[in-house]
Amino acid sequence: MSVGLQRFKERCMTQGYTHLFFRQYENCKRYTGSRLLRSIQNGVGFVFELYPQFNTSRGCMRVFKGVVYHKRDYFTRTDVVVKKQQGIAKPGDWKLYIDRCTTGQRLASKFIRHLQTNHNFYQYKVRFVKPIEAIIDEWSSVTAIVARFLKFKLGKDEALLIEERLHGKFVTFVTNCGSGNNRDIAVLSAFAHFTYHESGGELVFCNLQGVEDQDVFTLTNPAIHSKDGTYGDTDLGSEGIDVFFQHHVCTALCINLSRPDDDSTGPISNQEPPPPYEELFPDGPPPVP
DSSP: OOHHHHHHHHHHHHTTOOEEEEEEETTGGGGTTOHHHHHHHTEEEEEEEEEEEEEOTTOOEEEEEEEEEESSOTTOEEEEEEEEESSOOOTTTTHHHHHHHHHHHHHHHHHHHHHHHHHOOOSOEEEEOOOEEEEEEEEOHHHHHHHHHTTOOOOTTOEEEEEEOOOSOOEEEEOTTOOOOOGGGHHHHHHHHHHHHHTTTSEEEEOEEEEEETTEEEEESOEEEETTOOSOTTOOHHHHHHHHHHHOOOOGGGTTOOOOOOGGGSOOTTSOOOOOHHHHOTTOOOOOO
């Protein structure tokens, strides 16, 4: 360990910072194109502000604001969120969470090309955050005190999840059952339908939540309903897929996308008919560049 890094750690440990140091970061090499990941690869730790930003509806994790300090410049910082499971997570326990985001990003890239090719839409983007699992090495005494006050435990070698911090109004655009009646999010509702089509009917994405900025949707912690039910506690299997299509209203962006052929996936009587294309997008798609 360099002298500068050692002094930095000693300062954090003795001056009352709520500070955690992480020994390793998993899967960094896979995401070298990410600005956050480049920061983390050069980082020395995270400061926990230790105020829960929100709790998930199932109460399975807590989310805290955090800061990355860079190895070569301790005055440079990157805002992140740090997610902790209710228990003491072991390395690898975040795999399903990471897999959902990774699969979401792969399908989002295909969906963007689908919009451009089939609908002449170039202004909309959909992306998922790239979470990283990190292993706790040590923490300051202040961190331990605050953890006791907030009634959660930290464990040696505990695995936490680190993501870029999303700025703006955090919104659930499409719910876990597929509802999304706000016509402004027709793009994300169509994306959810597209995931079913692109996977050959094997899965559907929902619980699409995050922020929107200038027609760019940045999403985190999605749910997946799959036929084999392998995507964690929020995966409701084939029944979840059926429920999704009971609540989903197709728009012009869903043209030529497949649906389940079960009668139970037909339109619900109290749903509004699909809004016309020009009502959804009154300004029309931008011209082809």
